Amino acid sequence: MEILAFGVQADEKPLLEKAFTGRHEVRCLDVFLGEDTAPIAAGYEIVSSSVNADLNGRVLHTLADGGTKMIAQRSTGFNNIDLDVARRLGLTVSRVSYYSPYSVAEFAWTLAMAVNRNIVRASNRTRDFDFRLNGLMGRDMRGRTVGVLGTGKIGEAFTRIAAGFGMNLLGWDVAENPACVELGMKYVDKEALFALSDLISLHVPLLDSTHHLIDAKALRTMKDDAILVNSSRGGLVDTEALVAELRAGRFAGVGLDVYEAESGLFFTDRSLGVVEDDTLARLMTFPNVVVTSHQAYYTHDAVGQIIDATVRNVADYLAGRHSENTLSPA
Known part of the structure; x- marks a missing residue:
């Protein structure tokens, strides 16, 4: 056959x-x-x-x-x-x-550290032989608080890496994962997680109940210098609301491997054409945002x-x- x-x-x-x-x-x-x-x-x-x-x-x-x-x-x-x-x-x-849950969990951390330590900007500079450090200052992860939304297999793998960094662990899910609790995770409601976390990573499936889980209200609840990472599904984040907050100068960094309107766009070569998606085009202009093309599993x-x-x-x-x-x- x-x-x-x-x-x-x-x-x-x-x-x-x-x-x-x-x-x-x-x-x-x-x-x-x-x-x-x-x-x-x-x-x-x-x-x-x-x-x-x-x-x-x-x-x-x-x-x-x-x-x-x-x-x-x-x-x-x-x-x-x-x-x-x-x-x-x-x-x-x-x-x-x-x-393998490690593929996505490790890539989520790759995005988190890329935006935290300004890796893309630094690499672009050094290719032009500009070796200044201005604007490249990041933060230690040790001692800071990570919020993990969704603590299944991928969320657990992400949490284990966070524990290795020595971070304070907050989690949100419909059910607690005993392995994450053993690592020291404290389960809280979404609002508390948004307000207290320095780094937030999404690992929940896209359902009617999770569509735009990160909406304008959630974004406003987050710290001004928080880092947001989404390596799960694009529809979890209200991208227009995220762009509005970025335009206001908020967030230390945002790492996105998925995008809610990626269908028909991601996995294709549009480098010689005009991208008609104004929201994605605007998102790409922010220096503290890294967008990859749904490659976390790859x-x-x-x-x-x-x-x-x-x-x-x-x-x-x-x-x-x-x-x-x-x-x-x-």
Whole structure:
């Protein structure tokens, strides 16, 4: 059987092809699965999508009409999939429920330290042989307070690194993680976490209840010199409200690996064109902001685990099995 995989990155392609060797053929496309590209899947029983796919009802109908019966999404998040429609159409949909939490946790810390120590600005200067230190002063993390929103596997990994820095640990989640409590974390309400934290890192999924979790009110509650990091989902942050606060001169730094309007933009090359997203363009102008293109998960270890899980999901579908990765049927 030949599987059609959308949104495959150049580094990912050889790993994906190798994983399916001896099992199935895989045709890799660098375009993302959406309304314009869904007709390409006609005749493919199994398609694989990436995190930035748009699997709305119209896309799912196009896939089903073309003969697709199974969608294997190569990501943990699935807020981009209309599961109600998928179930009505009888489509099997799977995801990757788990991969290395260290990839994202370590990258979140990379962003935090990059903005704290002004690494991007320093690197740009030294490339021009400007070796002055003006404007590059950062802060020690030891003894400061970190607020972790979401203390699951990734949040726990992030917290362990924070504990290694010698930070005071605050957490917020629907349930306490005993491992984080053992590290010394104190669970508080969101408002207290916003007000007391010097560094805030987001590790919650994007749900209706967490959409714009960081809104104008939350941003105003934070310290003027706080650092905010989001390596989870772009929709957790109200970007326009964040831009307004940055324009007012607030925050020591902001590190974003995700953006709420990233679909169709991230993972693509727009360097020769005009970016029409005024909010993102304005965000890029602030010297204390670092934006990366949803790469926190992008390590050899994590991508390998994602691909291995995708291979298992396909095998489960063909064998008529369900697993913890099966989203549809419920």
